[in-house]
Amino acid sequence: MDTPTSAAPDEKTPSAEPALATQPSKSETQEKSKPAGSLEVSAERISSSVARLTSNSIDELQGLVSELQRMQEFLKSEVNNVQRQIDSALAGINIIVETISPWKSIAASQAHPSGMRNVRVGGPAANIEQRIRVG
Structure with missing residues (x-):
């Protein structure tokens, strides 16, 4: 009558479904290795x-x-x-x-009276005037 039959699974015996769920299949193993391999x-x-890019850049x-x-x-x-x-250029300017x-200082020191011709002292014209005076 009301005796328990094996219709209800015993809680202590594991079912086959959870065992299958924990073991990966071959296809799952291959799929997992593919991403790792592709990575x-x-x-x-x-x-x-x-x-290569670093080498080119270097x-x-x-x-x-x-x-x-x-x-x-x-x-x-x-x-x-x-x-x-x-x-x-500076050496040339200094020369x-x-x-x-000296020409400027000599010319500035000799004041010529007005009406006299201004002659550079120490220049070529001064040599001519000295020859004329001497001769």
Whole structure:
């Protein structure tokens, strides 16, 4: 009559469904290894790309550095050339100033009366006038 039959599963005996759910099937194992494998391949590709791009960038930067160093050397030589030209021009100006300054001081010290001709002292005309006076 009311005796329990095996219609209700015993709570202590595990059912087959949870056991199957915890064990991965072969297809699931392959699917899980594919993403891990594809992740590794992707990581290797990314790493390779980064290394290649970094290498290209480093080569380009080294090229730019060497070009900038050549430009710097060129500019240094140009600065030296310009400095030599400036020094030469200043030396020429100093020679001119040293040559003219005695004439100015002599001319300023000798006051000529009005009506007399102004002659540079120490110049070629002064030599002519001295010859005329002596002769």
